[in-house]
Amino acid sequence: MLKKLVLTGAAGKLGSYLRGPLAAMCEEFVSTDIADAVPNLAANETYVKADLAELAPFEEMLQGADMVVHFGAIVDEGPFEELLGPNFIGAYNIWEAAHRNGCRRVVYASSIHAVGMYPKSQAIGIDVPHRPDTFYGLAKCFAEDLGRMYWEKRGLEAVCLRILSCAQVTNPRAVGTWLSYDDCVRLVQRAIDTPITEFSIIYGVSDNDRAPVDNSGARHLGYKPQDNAEQFAEAIFAEYGPLDPHDLSNARHGGPFAGITLGQSAMSLLNLNEDDTGKG
Template sequence: MHILMTGAGGAVATALTPRLTALGHSLRFSDRVRPAALPADAEFVPADLTDRDAVHAACDGVDAVLHLGAISVEDAFDAILDVNIRGTQHVFEGARRAGNRRVVFASSNHAVGMHPRSALLDETSPYRPDSFYGLSKAYGELLARFYWDKHGLESASLRIGSCEAAPSQKRHLSTWLSHDDLAQLVDRSLRAERLGAAIFYGVSANDRRWWRDRSAETIGYRPKDNAEAHAGKPGMLDPMPNPLDETHQGGTFVSANYTRTLPPSDLWEAMGAEQKQGSL
């Protein structure tokens, strides 16, 4: 398929580019400025996500859109609003106008990050965003549903975990998504015969994962990597800097800008069974 990849200068896009090319896809890259690492003959269309007309033009003439562009950390609401919320609407509307087959949207586990670590989530679990960033990803998933229900534009919202070359902290033993597994999930989302408005968890086959995604199995996603192979490495047992980050799935996004005085009973409820047992 001929795919528009937004956020082409980001780390995830850089990791995906050779993998998706090897899987037979041709890529049109888009970002605010041309990434220095792109080959000279690569197809590039400059577009700031806040520029509606530029985004719409970038969507013309491709089969699908892989929307990776975003502010990928917590930020002021106005910044998140402009790039992650308005920008994502520009992408979906551009895809609709251009007649693209589908959008693969890089959502995030932070759309459900306020769930306790003791909870085993699936794609039907309720939204509990842990940040303005997570809120913007929940919005993107709802936007995807809206564009399917109203316009028939198919989509796959990928709730990406911790996508790195290798896990680097204890939380990643549950949330890690290898680059190879992400490429497989994107490829399966692009090739699936029918998606509707699907939500898939982007996570490798980690023994300690907090998410069970039966819907991803229906498109043939079979992750190969397991964070447990890295469990004995430095940093894998280090505690998080805040108790909230240890008890909730979103990690440090949970305690960022947190002002609520948490009653002890609530904190106790958020703790996993193993942590409770260890504190008795």
């Protein structure tokens, strides 16, 4: 069991699912976000309101922490200036605060959008060069490179979880890209309890028959997804019918993020349920 674990983005959809399981993995659990509060604190949980664009609160918050699970960010495409603070500077602040406090590892919620412009006809592994589809994806590239540099220059381990789509299956793309909430928890737990990770990248995806990515290069993390989106395929494909292969939203790994104009919101194009604001 870890002595202290910190989770950013605790008020978000995925953070809400992670809080309970992560609290059970440590003696002291600190959750943080820009919301005023989060409900149902665990017995060992303390909540701290903080802005990722400011280093000082996180330098204090990470004192004595073994690891930080960094899920805080704007989870949509937007103008670069809006993403700069939480997504770019925020990533630096987390890694720098972790380094200054002697933390062992950063577990980071990266995204498929770091490589979202690859064609869907190309199955991609964890070692493909960055090919971001948006400013949002570019922030993920920045954080992944930051994590690699802090490992190689400062010995701070990192596991970058390239999440595909962690939300209910409501569109054809999600039949391949779905990461169930239960598998998301399993993924983060393995990123935490694996003894040695150095700098690692792994795709956050369930055991889907049509998964478009290859995790074989990250087997050392021991992640074994248990859910499969194929159960939704027939109904989803019947609802949507044939897709236009010339539309980048259908033809690239990033889905709608690949097809939009830079700076334009993409989340509204994913047909998510109103209460489902998962990544992807």
